[in-house]
Amino acid sequence: MPHDAPLRPLRAGAPAAPLSGTHRVPGDKSISHRALMFGALAIGTTEIEGLLEGEDVLRTAAAMRALGARVDQRGPGSWSVAGRGIGGLVEPADILDMGNSGTAARLLCGLLAGHPIFSVMTGDASLRRRPMLRVTGPLSAIGASFWTREGGRLPLAVRGAIDPLPLDYRLPVASAQVKSACLLAGLCARGTTRVVEPEPTRDHTENMLRHFGATVRVEDTGEGRVIELEGQPELRAAPILVPGDPSSAAFPLVAALLVPGSHLTLANIGLNPLRTGLFATLREMGAELRVENARVEGGEPVGDLVVTHGPLHAVEVPPERAPSMIDEYPILAVAAAAAKGITRMRGLAELRVKESDRLAATAALLAANGIEARIEGDDLLVQGTGGAIPGGGTVATHMDHRLAMSALVMGLAARNPVAVDDAGFIETSFPGFAALMNRAAGGEAIVAA
Numbered sequence: 001m002p003h004d005a006p007l008r009p010l011r012a013g014a015p016a017a018p019l020s021g022t023h024r025v026p027g028d029k030s031i032s033h034r035a036l037m038f039g040a041l042a043i044g045t046t047e048i049e050g051l052l053e054g055e056d057v058l059r060t061a062a063a064m065r066a067l068g069a070r071v072d073q074r075g076p077g078s079w080s081v082a083g084r085g086i087g088g089l090v091e092p093a094d095i096l097d098m099g100n101s102g103t104a105a106r107l108l109c110g111l112l113a114g115h116p117i118f119s120v121m122t123g124d125a126s127l128r129r130r131p132m133l134r135v136t137g138p139l140s141a142i143g144a145s146f147w148t149r150e151g152g153r154l155p156l157a158v159r160g161a162i163d164p165l166p167l168d169y170r171l172p173v174a175s176a177q178v179k180s181a182c183l184l185a186g187l188c189a190r191g192t193t194r195v196v197e198p199e200p201t202r203d204h205t206e207n208m209l210r211h212f213g214a215t216v217r218v219e220d221t222g223e224g225r226v227i228e229l230e231g232q233p234e235l236r237a238a239p240i241l242v243p244g245d246p247s248s249a250a251f252p253l254v255a256a257l258l259v260p261g262s263h264l265t266l267a268n269i270g271l272n273p274l275r276t277g278l279f280a281t282l283r284e285m286g287a288e289l290r291v292e293n294a295r296v297e298g299g300e301p302v303g304d305l306v307v308t309h310g311p312l313h314a315v316e317v318p319p320e321r322a323p324s325m326i327d328e329y330p331i332l333a334v335a336a337a338a339a340k341g342i343t344r345m346r347g348l349a350e351l352r353v354k355e356s357d358r359l360a361a362t363a364a365l366l367a368a369n370g371i372e373a374r375i376e377g378d379d380l381l382v383q384g385t386g387g388a389i390p391g392g393g394t395v396a397t398h399m400d401h402r403l404a405m406s407a408l409v410m411g412l413a414a415r416n417p418v419a420v421d422d423a424g425f426i427e428t429s430f431p432g433f434a435a436l437m438n439r440a441a442g443g444e445a446i447v448a449a
């Protein structure tokens, strides 16, 4: 989004018609960022199919161009990246603007730290509030120098290491972004980079490193999951097939669960087990949710999700499940609002440092629509109605795409319409969201407010 874009208020009319048909959501955001970055580091031309053309990923594409890679769009979702080889990125002539994207900013820090170049990075007002010390801290130990704003915030400047050292780092928080930043820097270092994660997080970086020819060892030990990467491999360009994003599929899926009479298929969704915590939780809540055509494509498990409306009941979501559904709590909270009983989601501290403080903002989203919710420590408790949600509120989305989509899904299932102050940020991860929901509902369910 241009930093001064006008607000785009939307409203989801209630109650919506049942959702039906077979639909495809855009490509996986995590895999799309990584495909562009690994493509830029590889020797040869990487062909990507199904790339997410959302604003977050387009920021990564622009950054890879600024660092000297040739990145071309050949058709819808079809992109190519002519790489420069590890160590081959060139100094960018201008500031790198990562927009709203934490993944782009943090993974790029890893790339920049490993190259002997000077760069400056910024982002929008949301990204400039998010903590970067979690990457600049460990990356300083490889020999890179970082200068950040107070509190480790963007904008930052970085002078990459001339002869990067391999890291041996235990992650203090479960974060695939921090893990990936360390591994990307480790590509440029001589020797073995070792990262230990307390809880396993999405492993798209490890999968893609192997796909491009790097040696990666992963072992579950008493101290956590240990990942070892041999530095300075020759990455060879490799074709990438990006599956549909399970984090995007979550929105039409929960809408279909909540709107009576719905029966919906979401085709070609990535089902990496480190991403599917929401689906497991919804099944525990009684959701009728099946996978058809389960297969492996481009090294990632993929399948079609078939979902049918039905009643849900409350559950307790354990904290160790958080990494596998970290972006799905706002939409789970909407499902919990319609479920019978009190749902407790435990261990959500990381939600405070996303595009917004998602813990506070999700509780506010529910409260604005007549649902009782409270925060206890790092837990979110939602008192479900066991049926219809009152609705009727206007939700402040705080530059956060997932809050906007969650509120609009709530509106489809509520007794009264739900409005959002700004739906513009939905473009970061799910271009065409309102159009897809309207197609599924067979009408104008989501409209300008």
Ligand SMILES: O=C(O)C1=C[C@@H](OP(=O)(O)O)[C@@H](O)[C@H](O)C1
Pocket (backbone or CB within 6 Å): 029, 030, 031, 103, 174, 175, 176, 177, 178, 180, 202, 326, 327, 350
């Ligand atoms: O590595 C990634 O692609 C992502 C990791 C997660 O962030 P954290 O690593 O901060 O948990 C997630 O919230 C984000 O949407 C994408």
Ligand SMILES: C=C(OP(=O)(O)O)C(=O)O
Pocket (backbone or CB within 6 Å): 056, 100, 101, 102, 103, 104, 327, 354, 355, 402, 429
């Ligand atoms: C947290 C998210 O993304 P990022 O950290 O890349 O901004 C998200 O997409 O929900």
